[in-house]
Amino acid sequence: MRALRFSVLLLAAAAPLTFAASKEMIELQRDVAQLQDQMRTLQRTLDEKVGNLQATSQQSYDTALRIDKALALMEEHFNDALRRQQASVGAPVANLGNKLDQMSEDFRAVREAVLDMNQRLGKLDAKVTDLGHMIDVIRNPPSAPLAQVTSPTPATPPPGMSAQTTYTNAFRDYSSGKLDLALQEFSDYVKYYPTTELAPNSQYYIGDIYMRKKEYENAIQALDALLEQYSDNNKTASAHLKKGEALVALGKRDAAAREFRDVVTRYPDSDVAPRAKADLKDLGLTPAAAAPRKKPR
Numbered sequence: 001m002r003a004l005r006f007s008v009l010l011l012a013a014a015a016p017l018t019f020a021a022s023k024e025m026i027e028l029q030r031d032v033a034q035l036q037d038q039m040r041t042l043q044r045t046l047d048e049k050v051g052n053l054q055a056t057s058q059q060s061y062d063t064a065l066r067i068d069k070a071l072a073l074m075e076e077h078f079n080d081a082l083r084r085q086q087a088s089v090g091a092p093v094a095n096l097g098n099k100l101d102q103m104s105e106d107f108r109a110v111r112e113a114v115l116d117m118n119q120r121l122g123k124l125d126a127k128v129t130d131l132g133h134m135i136d137v138i139r140n141p142p143s144a145p146l147a148q149v150t151s152p153t154p155a156t157p158p159p160g161m162s163a164q165t166t167y168t169n170a171f172r173d174y175s176s177g178k179l180d181l182a183l184q185e186f187s188d189y190v191k192y193y194p195t196t197e198l199a200p201n202s203q204y205y206i207g208d209i210y211m212r213k214k215e216y217e218n219a220i221q222a223l224d225a226l227l228e229q230y231s232d233n234n235k236t237a238s239a240h241l242k243k244g245e246a247l248v249a250l251g252k253r254d255a256a257a258r259e260f261r262d263v264v265t266r267y268p269d270s271d272v273a274p275r276a277k278a279d280l281k282d283l284g285l286t287p288a289a290a291a292p293r294k295k296p297r
Helices: 002-139 163-175 177-194 199-214 216-229 237-251 253-266 273-282
Strands: none
Touching: 163 177, 163 199, 177 199, 199 216, 199 237, 216 237, 237 253, 237 273, 253 273
């Protein structure tokens, strides 16, 4: 009996505990069920996102393939265009190079022609100066001999001969290239009119004609006669220069250098001074420092 009461009491005490455990179990099962629902929802969402990502990746891959093909096609077209451009430009560039070479040769020829023309203009300028002197003499014939002339008494000219006509004819024949005739006429002028204003010019042209005929010894003698008989005149600097050039032609370099230096030092402002410097340079020499030009007495 006592045991029965004890059992009843034990069951009565355990009943609340059993009830409480059942409630917690139910709540736990409910939470697990909710968690499973959330997991399923999350899995579906994840599957959808993965699917979308795969689709997007596939689209990107397809787009990349199309871009790569397009770039390859563009590169091929560009290379073709470049080859065509090179083929079309190569020949004109080669022709342009040939034309530039030809232009360079033409320019060199033009430069040489200009230099030659400058030399001719220099000679023409000298001739114009002489012609001006001749015209002045014709208009105003000299009435008195030159003070510095020390030549002997002039010979008597033939009847009908005049200084103006003789010099005019001589210079005309000299300018037209009739050197032998001009040589005779200038020689007659110096012979018959050695004290006139144009006598130094005539003596200079005698030396110049001998230079043109390459009779260098005769040229030097004629120029020495000018420098000795007419100490200072408008042809003195040119006479020294031309004498130096005759000496160069005869291989007398030292004597020629002295003549060229005389032009540079005594007549630095003359028209022939640059040419004298160039002649010295051709001899491998340098001109001395220029001194003031000697004033005519």
